[in-house]
Amino acid sequence: MSSSAPIDPWPAPTVTGPLHAAVALPGSKSLTNRALILAALADGPSVVRRALRSRDTLLMAQALTSVGASVDTSGEDWVVTPLDGSVPGDHAAVDCGLAGTVMRFVPPVAGLVRGEVAFDGDAHMRNRPVGEVLSALSALGISIDSSVGTPGALPFTIAGTGTVPGGTVVIDASASSQFVSALLLAGARFDAGVDVRHDGKPIPSLPHIEMTIAMLRDRGVAVDDSDANRWAVAPGPIAAHDEAIEPDLSNAAPFLALAAVSGGAVTVRDWPRSTTQAGDALRDLLARMGCHVGLGDDGLTVTGPADGHHGLLGLEADLHDVGELAPAIAALCALASTPSHLTGIAHIRGHETDRLAALAAELGALGAAVVEHPDGLSIKPAPLSGGVFHTYADHRMAHAGVIIGAAVPGVLVENVSTTSKTFPDFAAFWSGLFSPGPV
Known part of the structure; x- marks a missing residue:
């Protein structure tokens, strides 16, 4: 090969x-990067204890900082101050590296702040699927410009207005469970929340969606997962929460x-x-x-x-x-x-x-x-x-x-x-x- x-x-x-x-x-990359996203969207400062310090998690910390949060990675426990509502300087560039969580989890966050956020990553990342997330975000009211590259792939730019209408969206998440998690993690901050419905072959890596739901509930977010292939997140605050990473x-x-x-x-x-x-x-x-x-x-x-x-x-x-x-x-x-x-x-x-x-x-x-x-x-x-x-x-x-x-x-x-x-x-x-x- x-x-x-x-x-x-x-x-x-x-x-x-x-x-x-x-x-x-x-520590777990999956837990660390979800905890960082939720801390950036929370109603007050949070601490991610024993955070994994690796390329993927540092890229996530940098991405969230670029869209207006503050992530102090100097110690073993990372202190996160939430988004302040606007992109510093009205324009930011997010390097996804080879991190699927950055490429998929940060765009919904970018829609919640005012300013333009350009996403790109390592060469291979332009081949990794993200189109379902982008189509869903567009349907939920987020403006996306993919004219520079191939539609549905890196690079792309999010034009955030500070609010996302939200609502119901149908996606095919058979290529990655991260498509669902990306929408759920930020969904409570959308005006109408988010109701995600999967239509396609079985979703892989379901434990990762269960991880996302458990972490949302730990922060007081209401998630309805009672129906198969459907997840509804009610609008509301995401509580500040200190997370100890396994x-x-x-x-x-x-x-x-x-x-x-x-x-x-x-x-x-x-x-x-x-x-x-x-x-x-x-x-x-x-x-x-x-x-x-x-x-x-x-x-x-x-x-x-x-x-x-x-x-x-x-x-x-x-x-x-x-x-x-x-x-x-x-x-x-x-x-x-x-x-x-x-x-x-x-x-x-x-x-x-x-x-x-x-x-x-x-x-x-x-x-x-x-x-x-x-x-x-x-x-x-x-x-x-x-x-x-x-x-x-x-x-x-x-x-x-x-x-x-x-x-x-x-x-x-x-x-x-x-x-x-x-x-x-x-x-x-x-x-x-x-x-x-x-x-």
Whole structure:
């Protein structure tokens, strides 16, 4: 899939025996960026405690500052002062980078302030879907200019007037649950609220919509989700709220995979007893692959099969609701002793890269027996060998690469620094787990 020369190929460390570690992970990107949006729209200052400091969250903080909020990111706890009603200087530029949450969540906010806000991002972001959000915002009364680029994609400009009429809108959110969350997060500030109705194939990653609804209700916003494929947010204030950010459970995937690959045990500290994060599905998925999974006071502990990845079982799983876990799970399936079939994940073709095509190409290049389907992957046991694993500027692809490298000597992960999207200094942290001594 990749024909260009690899960027900074990084030798992934390989386990030489059962690995035992306990790790504390950075905070959830999904929770941090939703908390920042809601704090910017709130009726008073808020604090986002233990905020994730990563490229995506700093881009969100910069975006909200550019449209008139204030986000102090100097400490571990970020203090947010809400929007003041107008864009500083009447014109702002928002850099979305590779952050889908910035590209989709900030435009509704931009409609609520007076001034023009231009949105653009990294080159690949011009290929990621946002048209449904823009069409919905236009129907709700927000003026959008997409004349510079391709309609329904970056770049585009929002001309905010300070108010949004709101109302009922029908969208097709089958490409991303973020289309729904984007409208719900700002909907309480629209004059008539917002009534979002989905018409299309099933929505992927529903736990992310449930996360959005839970966070709105924590701030006193009335949300009616009693009917399938319909979410209604009543107009009204969004209360200031101090949010403590949970660890990013999806980022736990490569670390827990180390236990599975090595036959050791890895504990992720502070795993919540109850959560709306999609990463919580790792407990069930890894148990089905033959690992022992236990949730205790110290966190979540996964113990791998006694003979490491040779004892891993393949997996038959519909990952539709937890597609962000697919790269790490696919990597484990490539190391398993029995066949796997992962389905329900056509939508991850529209993530940071076409993840299905990328996984098929990169796992296949190392010897894996992979068949790419329109909505998933079939993987059979096959001997793997070292080589370059391309990441396509996608942090989850880098996670897949280091998992393979943990079991297969000689894997070079291209551009491992792309993991800074959600986990700064990942490579150093990862390598440290393979060194003698406590973690």
